[in-house]
Every structure is written in C-alpha cells, then in structure tokens.
Amino acid sequence: MDLENTDAPPARTIRVELGARAYDILIGPGLIASAGLEIALRLKGRRMAVVTDENVAPLYLPSLLESLSAQGIEATPIILPPGEKTKSFDHLVPVVESIIGARIERNDAVIALGGGVIGDLTGFAAGIVRRGSRFIQIPTSLLAQVDSSVGGKTGINSPQGKNLVGVFHQPDLVLADTSALDSLSPREFRAGYAEVAKYGLIDRPEFFTWLEAHWREVFAGGEARIEAIAASCAAKAEVVVADERENGRRALLNLGHTFGHALEAATAYDSARLVHGEGVSIGMVLAHRFSARMNLAGIEDAERVERHLRDVGLPTRIGEIPGPALQPERLMDAIAQDKKVKGGQLTFILTHGIGQSFIADDVPASEVLAFLTEQLDAKGATRA
Amino acid sequence: MDLENTDAPPARTIRVELGARAYDILIGPGLIASAGLEIALRLKGRRMAVVTDENVAPLYLPSLLESLSAQGIEATPIILPPGEKTKSFDHLVPVVESIIGARIERNDAVIALGGGVIGDLTGFAAGIVRRGSRFIQIPTSLLAQVDSSVGGKTGINSPQGKNLVGVFHQPDLVLADTSALDSLSPREFRAGYAEVAKYGLIDRPEFFTWLEAHWREVFAGGEARIEAIAASCAAKAEVVVADERENGRRALLNLGHTFGHALEAATAYDSARLVHGEGVSIGMVLAHRFSARMNLAGIEDAERVERHLRDVGLPTRIGEIPGPALQPERLMDAIAQDKKVKGGQLTFILTHGIGQSFIADDVPASEVLAFLTEQLDAKGATRA
Ligand SMILES: NC(=O)c1ccc[n+]([C@@H]2O[C@H](COP(=O)([O-])OP(=O)(O)OC[C@H]3O[C@@H](n4cnc5c(N)ncnc54)[C@H](O)[C@@H]3O)[C@@H](O)[C@H]2O)c1
Ligand SMILES: NC(=O)c1ccc[n+]([C@@H]2O[C@H](COP(=O)([O-])OP(=O)(O)OC[C@H]3O[C@@H](n4cnc5c(N)ncnc54)[C@H](O)[C@@H]3O)[C@@H](O)[C@H]2O)c1
Ligand SMILES: [Zn+2]
Ligand SMILES: [Zn+2]
Numbered sequence: 001m002d003l004e005n006t007d008a009p010p011a012r013t014i015r016v017e018l019g020a021r022a023y024d025i026l027i028g029p030g031l032i033a034s035a036g037l038e039i040a041l042r043l044k045g046r047r048m049a050v051v052t053d054e055n056v057a058p059l060y061l062p063s064l065l066e067s068l069s070a071q072g073i074e075a076t077p078i079i080l081p082p083g084e085k086t087k088s089f090d091h092l093v094p095v096v097e098s099i100i101g102a103r104i105e106r107n108d109a110v111i112a113l114g115g116g117v118i119g120d121l122t123g124f125a126a127g128i129v130r131r132g133s134r135f136i137q138i139p140t141s142l143l144a145q146v147d148s149s150v151g152g153k154t155g156i157n158s159p160q161g162k163n164l165v166g167v168f169h170q171p172d173l174v175l176a177d178t179s180a181l182d183s184l185s186p187r188e189f190r191a192g193y194a195e196v197a198k199y200g201l202i203d204r205p206e207f208f209t210w211l212e213a214h215w216r217e218v219f220a221g222g223e224a225r226i227e228a229i230a231a232s233c234a235a236k237a238e239v240v241v242a243d244e245r246e247n248g249r250r251a252l253l254n255l256g257h258t259f260g261h262a263l264e265a266a267t268a269y270d271s272a273r274l275v276h277g278e279g280v281s282i283g284m285v286l287a288h289r290f291s292a293r294m295n296l297a298g299i300e301d302a303e304r305v306e307r308h309l310r311d312v313g314l315p316t317r318i319g320e321i322p323g324p325a326l327q328p329e330r331l332m333d334a335i336a337q338d339k340k341v342k343g344g345q346l347t348f349i350l351t352h353g354i355g356q357s358f359i360a361d362d363v364p365a366s367e368v369l370a371f372l373t374e375q376l377d378a379k380g381a382t383r384a
Numbered sequence: 385m386d387l388e389n390t391d392a393p394p395a396r397t398i399r400v401e402l403g404a405r406a407y408d409i410l411i412g413p414g415l416i417a418s419a420g421l422e423i424a425l426r427l428k429g430r431r432m433a434v435v436t437d438e439n440v441a442p443l444y445l446p447s448l449l450e451s452l453s454a455q456g457i458e459a460t461p462i463i464l465p466p467g468e469k470t471k472s473f474d475h476l477v478p479v480v481e482s483i484i485g486a487r488i489e490r491n492d493a494v495i496a497l498g499g500g501v502i503g504d505l506t507g508f509a510a511g512i513v514r515r516g517s518r519f520i521q522i523p524t525s526l527l528a529q530v531d532s533s534v535g536g537k538t539g540i541n542s543p544q545g546k547n548l549v550g551v552f553h554q555p556d557l558v559l560a561d562t563s564a565l566d567s568l569s570p571r572e573f574r575a576g577y578a579e580v581a582k583y584g585l586i587d588r589p590e591f592f593t594w595l596e597a598h599w600r601e602v603f604a605g606g607e608a609r610i611e612a613i614a615a616s617c618a619a620k621a622e623v624v625v626a627d628e629r630e631n632g633r634r635a636l637l638n639l640g641h642t643f644g645h646a647l648e649a650a651t652a653y654d655s656a657r658l659v660h661g662e663g664v665s666i667g668m669v670l671a672h673r674f675s676a677r678m679n680l681a682g683i684e685d686a687e688r689v690e691r692h693l694r695d696v697g698l699p700t701r702i703g704e705i706p707g708p709a710l711q712p713e714r715l716m717d718a719i720a721q722d723k724k725v726k727g728g729q730l731t732f733i734l735t736h737g738i739g740q741s742f743i744a745d746d747v748p749a750s751e752v753l754a755f756l757t758e759q760l761d762a763k764g765a766t767r768a
Binding site for chain 2: 089096097100101124127128129130131132153155158161164165166167168192297362
C-alpha cells in the first residue's frame with residue numbers, strides 16, 4: 001500500500017497468546033517509520049502520548065511523530081532524561097499527569113520509545129492511568145527488544161531496591177525496529193546480547209550453539225540479527241504465556257540474575273563500572289560454575305559459556321569489574337535482600353548443563369558464600 | 385476457641401467468586417477485635433502493615449494491633465491525615481516506601497483500616513508494591529463497608545480529576561465490623577446510606593421496599609443494620625463477579641454518580657458543602673426525574689425515591705446545597721469531563737422505574753442541559 005516501504009523485508013511477527021490480552025511483536029528494519037500504519041491497523045485510538053528519553057528523541061522521535069501524523073494520529077511527546085534514575089516516582093508522577101493532560105481515552109494509547117528504562121516507566125504509567133490504558137512498546141535498545149518490552153512487567157525503583165514498585169501491564173503491540181540498534185553503543189549492544197545468550201542457556205541448547213557460530217553476523221546486523229531477536233522474543237513469549245505472573249517457570253528468566261543483581265547493588269548501580277547485561281553475563285558464568293561445584297553440571301559447560309561470552313566482549317569474572325575490589329560478604333548481603341529469597345533459604349536458577357536450567361529453592365547460603373570467596377580469591381588470575 | 389468472643393453473634397460471610405482471586409467478606413460486630421484470628425485462619429503471612437487515618441487510629445488501631453499480636457502477627461502502623469486530599473501521590477509515595485520498609489513479603493499483607501479514602505489509597509499501594517501484595521480491607525465507614533471495600537477498584541486523585549490514577553487489585557479478605565459504625569458522625573452514616581439505597585434502585589426493588597420499612601432500625605444499629613450491609617455487599621459482589629473490569633454491567637453502580645460527581649466538582653469537593661454520598665443522593669433523584677422527563681419511567685417513582693431519601697435526612701435537590709447557587713453550564717462542563725463520556729455523546733445510568741436501571745449511551749447533551757436548567761430554576765421551591 002505504500003511504495004516507499006517495499007524495499008524493506010517484511011517484518012517477522014510473533015504472537016503472544018495471552019487470551020483477551022494477546023498481542024503481536026513485530027521485528028524488522030524500518031518499523032519506526034511505519035509505526036503509524038501498524039498502529040492504525042490494530043488500534044482505534046487517534047490520540048497518543050509518546051514517552052522517550054533525551055538520547056533517543058533526536059534520533060527517532062521526528063520519524064515516529066511523522067508516521068503517526070500520516071495516519072491522523074495526534075501525538076503528545078514527553079521527553080525524559082536518560083538513565084536508570086529516571087525509573088523513580090519523581091519522574092513517574094509528571095509523566096502520569098502529562099498522559100492525563102493529553103486526554104488519552106479508552107481506545108487511545110501511550111507509546112514507549114526507548115530502552116528498558118523508558119519501557120518500564122511508561123508501561124507503569126499506562127498501567128495506572130484510568131486503572132489501565134492501552135500501551136505500545138517501541139524498544140530501541142537490544143535489551144529492550146529481546147527482554148524488557150515483552151511480558152508485561154513494568155515498574156520503577158524504590159530507594160530501597162530495584163523494580164520494587166510496579167504492575168503487570170501487557171502491551172497491545174511491540175514494534176522492534178532493528179535498524180534503531182545501529183545507533184546503540186557497542187557496550188549497550190553487548191549488554192543486551194547477554195540476555196539473548198540467556199535464552200539459549202535456559203532451555204534452548206541448539207540456539208546457544210547457533211549463537212556460537214553466528215554471533216559475528218548478529219553483531220554486524222542484517223538477517224542473523226533479526227533471527228536472533230525473533231528467537232529471543234519467541235522464547236520469552238513462550239515462558240510468559242505459560243506463567244504470566246511468575247508463580248513458577250517464569251523465574252527461569254532470572255538465570256544469572258541473582259548474582260548479577262548482587263553485583264549491580266555492590267557497585268551501587270554505577271554504570272561506569274557495570275551495566276545490567278554485564279552483571280548478567282558474569283552472573284550466568286557464576287551460575288554455571290556454582291552448578292558444577294555442586295556436582296549438578298560438568299565444568300566444561302561453564303567453560304564453554306564463559307568462552308562464548310568472552311568472545312563477544314562481555315565480562316565474565318567479578319575481578320574484571322573496574323574500581324575497588326568487591327567483598328564476598330557484601331555480595332551475600334545483596335543476595336539476601338534480593339526478592340527471590342524465601343524464609344531464609346536461597347532460591348537460585350541453577351543448571352544441569354547448557355540449556356538445562358532449573359529452579360533450586362534450597363541452596364545453602366554457606367555454599368554460596370564459600371563459592372564467592374573462592375571466585376574473588378581467584379580474581380581474574382585464571383583469566384586467559 | 386476464644387471464650388471472649390462467644391457473646392457476639394457469628395459474622396455473616398459473603399464470598400466474592402472471582403476464581404483464583406475469590407475472597408470472603410465478613411460482616412458483623414466485634415470483627416476488629418477478632419481480626420487477628422480471621423486473618424490467621426486465611427493467610428500464612430506473619431508481618432503486616434496497617435494503614436489508617438488520624439480519626440480512626442485512636443478508636444480502633446490499638447484493638448486491631450492487639451488482636452494481630454495475639455496471633456503472632458507483627459504489624460507496622462502507618463497513620464495518615466484524614467480526608468479526600470490524602471488520596472494523592474504526595475501521600476501514596478511515603479506509604480509505598482513504608483510498606484517496603486516493613487519488609488512485607490509474598491504471604492504477608494497490607495491492611496487498610498478506615499473509610500474509603502484509606503481503602504482506596506492503601507489498596508493502590510498494595511497493588512503496586514512488588515507488582516501486587518496481599519491486601520486486607522477493614523472498612524470503618526458505612527460507605528466503605530457497603531461499597532468501596534468490595535470490588536477491587538483502588539486509586540488516588542489527580543489534580544485533573546478524581547480517581548484518575550489506580551489499579552484493579554482485589555482484597556484477600558474484607559472485615560466489616562459493624563460496631564465501628566457507632567462512632568461515625570450521623571452525616572457520614574447518612575452519606576453511606578445513599579449507596580445502600582442505590583443497590584435497591586439499580587435492580588433490587590424488593591430491597592428498596594424493605595429499606596423504606598426498616599431504615600430506622602438500620603440507622604439504630606443491630607440486626608437490621610447488619611442485614612442491610614450484607615445485602616449491599618452481596619449486590620455489589622454479584623455485579624463485580626459478572627464484570628470485574630467494568631466493560632459493561634458494572635457501570636450500573638454509577639447510578640446517580642454522573643450528576644453526583646458533577647455536583648462534587650462544581651462545589652470544589654468542599655465537604656462542608658457536599659460529601660460524596662449526598663451528591664449521590666441528589667444524583668439518584670435527578671436520574672429518576674430525568675428518566676421521567678424522557679418518558680422512560682413514571683414520575684411517581686422519582687417522587688418515591690425522593691421521599692425515602694428525604695426521610696432519612698439526605699439532601700435530594702441541588703438547591704439544598706449550601707453556598708453560592710450552582711450554574712447549569714458549570715454542571716454540564718463537569719459532566720462532559722467525567723470519564724463516562726464517549727466520543728462526545730453522554731453515557732448515563734437511567735431507569736425504567738425503581739429497581740429497573742440501565743445503561744444509556746446516547747443521551748443528548750441538550751436534553752440534560754435543559755433539564756438541569758429547569759431543576760435549578762425550581763430550586764427547592766417545590767421542596768415540601
Ligand atoms: N520489564 C522487564 O521485564 C525488564 C527486563 C529486563 C530489564 N528491564 C529493565 O530495563 C532497564 C535496562 O534497559 P536498557 O538496557 O535498554 O537501558 P536504557 O533504557 O537506560 O538504555 C540504555 C542507554 O541506551 C540509550 N539508547 C536506547 N536506545 C538507543 C538507540 N537506539 N540508539 C542510541 N542510544 C539508545 C538510552 O538513552 C540509554 O542511555 C533496566 O531498568 C532494567 O531493570 C526490565
Ligand atoms: N473503590 C471504590 O469502589 C469506591 C467506591 C465508592 C467510593 N470510593 C471512595 O471512597 C471515598 C469516600 O469514602 P468515605 O466516605 O468512607 O470517606 P473517608 O474515608 O474520608 O471517611 C469519612 C470520614 O469518616 C471518618 N471515619 C471513618 N470511619 C470512622 C469511624 N468508624 N468512626 C469515626 N470516624 C470515622 C474518616 O476519618 C473521615 O473523616 C472517596 O474517596 C471515594 O472516591 C471508592
Ligand atoms: Zn535482565
Ligand atoms: Zn459512590
């Protein structure tokens with residue numbers, strides 16, 4: 001219907017089958033420029049609020065607004081400072097008031113254009129305006145495209161901890177424009193890649209093997225990148241459909257995250273030292289090494305995981321984190337404060353090998369402490 | 385099991401059949417003093433946060449805390465100023481942080497002890513802490529016992545309008561202690577009674593007839609009061625089970641509320657002039673009179689409704705509201721801003737007679753304006 005778009009390959013579509021709340025994830029290049037059309041095909045509303053950040057706005061907001069306006073959709077932009085600190089009540093409250101002020105009604109929608117920070121905050125705002133407004137995710141970071149934009153977890157941080165305040169609010173549509181990733185910094189791209197590898201490690205060993213063979217093409221862009229993002233979204237969608245509210249299996253998505261979150265907390269969420277995906281990378285290697293130490297898996301698997309993550313340029317050892325050395329006791333404190341702790345005993349995602357992860361809810365804290373102490377003593381010493 | 389409690393009649397129980405989110409409403413005297421027991425019977429958690437207001441705290445907080453502590457439940461009280469202004473982000477944020485600080489985990493709960501203001505704010509806070517925490521309602525006003533504590537609508541006000549921010553979050557238990565109503569001011573009791581009468585007017589004509597015969601006993605306390613509260617909760621529960629998210633029938637609960645909200649807005653939510661239930665009382669009479677004017681119902685029904693509400697001491701005419709006279713255009717503006725307006729046309733709950741209300745989504749604004757102008761000209765002139 002639009003000759004300008006015929007040069008772009010058609011987008012992949014993944015349907016998240018959540019009954020009355022089912023929605024499509026579209027993955028492909030040029031989706032921001034055709035967002036107006038995709039939205040108009042699916043939603044009746046003609047008034048939208050677009051929330052984005054100061055880094056993303058100059059790059060993609062004009063093209064999004066133009067494509068909305070071409071479909072007769074009137075959009076109100078709301079631009080926030082970039083960074084994790086934006087995920088706070090201080091920014092949520094004015095966003096909520098701006099959305100109400102934009103007179104978004106039942107069929108209208110709130111659009112998040114940006115990384116996971118913008119997606120989480122905007123989804124939460126959409127979830128509470130009029131007890132739930134329609135919501136569209138246009139993720140622009142790799143992490144947001146393969147993880148945070150899918151599944152309906154939204155929220156902000158509390159001074160007392162990350163993601164402690166929020167709601168489950170599924171989007172009505174996700175548009176993952178893979179061309180937007182070209183402007184992402186290599187470090188942010190790698191961080192998002194840790195979550196891509198995670199899906200292989202959880203329960204798709206053949207996907208992990210494919211990544212080992214094709215990661216260079218994924219980093220270069222083109223078909224392999226689209227393929228990797230689509231496979232990741234499909235993996236996440238499957239888990240979310242099986243267990244939307246994380247009463248069970250969805251917890252597998254936290255592979256590497258208990259250790260990872262502890263590392264983020266111990267480095268005070270200082271992105272100069274560690275970003276989330278880097279913490280997940282180190283955390284996944286630790287989860288595999290700890291599983292080997294508990295005689296649950298062979299050490300070769302841990303080494304294979306580490307080799308791949310190191311190949312793509314991700315950190316894999318605690319000792320690689322720049323700045324003052326981390327103390328095992330400080331990490332244990334952070335683990336104990338993590339929400340995946342029940343009645344004193346530790347819940348971890350452990351593994352029987354690549355693609356064979358499972359939920360272990362009886363991990364002795366003493367073993368974890370002993371393991372961390374060993375890891376910190378070894379400290380990059382065994383680094384190749 | 386507790387000899388002290390054997391003198392109180394057993395509480396009535398109404399089950400709200402919402403599948404995985406089903407819960408009990410208990411109605412009867414002395415339930416605050418036995419709250420610990422009722423909670424311990426149903427929830428595993430042994431840590432609770434109790435949110436209440438400065439009026440209710442001195443009256444009922446000590447007895448609640450004592451009954452919780454007798455069951456080994458450790459409770460953190462959070463006391464807020466009373467009044468509608470408390471339903472704001474300014475109070476929500478510290479409540480959320482206090483709940484997190486009280487280390488409420490999966491099986492623990494947040495308790496609301498107070499009127500609708502405390503219930504709405506606390507339910508919202510519980511709904512967003514860790515993306516949804518357990519929640520117990522202990523309503524202490526008549527309005528909260530028969531209306532706001534049941535059904536899962538929670539939220540706060542925006543400077544741009546009432547109840548514009550919130551979530552659906554069902555409680556896990558509702559304890560309506562009817563003895564707590566003895567300390568309620570007569571004006572607040574009457575205001576809550578307007579909502580009781582509303583259930584009869586919506587679709588239970590025999591309940592309305594019963595109220596006409598027994599309202600003095602309801603006001604005096606005892607069995608008839610418990611009966612009226614239980615009948616109201618049962619009526620509300622039925623509607624909520626049929627249409628939890630207000631996609632249809634639940635809108636009937638707004639009988640009298642479009643006019644009522646407009647009156648509240650036009651008097652700037654000044655409770656010295658008008659409280660919510662008083663607005664609903666006048667609004668229900670207006671809805672019946674307007675239905676008669678549209679030849680949908682006989683005028684005798686409107687007169688019968690007005691007679692009953694006037695008998696119990698509620699205002700029934702716009703002209704009875706103290707302060708400067710209200711202008712019909714100002715009321716129309718407020719109606720147009722109400723969220724029950726779709727694409728320019730007005731949605732109203734109208735009626736074919738007592739207990740025969742229905743949703744009308746094609747009410748011409750011109751008719752409403754003409755009607756309000758008439759009513760304001762008549763202004764208490766026809767008041768007996
Ligand atoms: N909701 C979930 O299920 C879920 C899952 C995982 C992570 N998260 C959350 O996601 C957040 C992290 O997401 P993130 O890594 O996308 O962080 P982010 O949103 O901070 O984005 C990272 C940086 O990249 C910039 N950026 C984004 N897209 C860009 C582009 N196309 N070109 C240039 N710059 C761009 C941003 O401005 C930012 O500076 C965390 O808050 C985390 O808690 C949520
Ligand atoms: N969530 C819903 O479905 C729903 C439905 C209807 C109304 N509401 C909301 O409920 C609120 C009104 O509720 P309300 O009328 O209970 O107001 P409220 O909570 O302000 O209580 C009225 C007054 O009575 C006092 N009080 C409460 N219990 C008392 C007692 N036992 N003894 C002495 N004083 C007592 C309070 O401190 C307050 O001053 C409004 O904000 C309205 O929007 C919500
Ligand atoms: Zn992650
Ligand atoms: Zn009401």
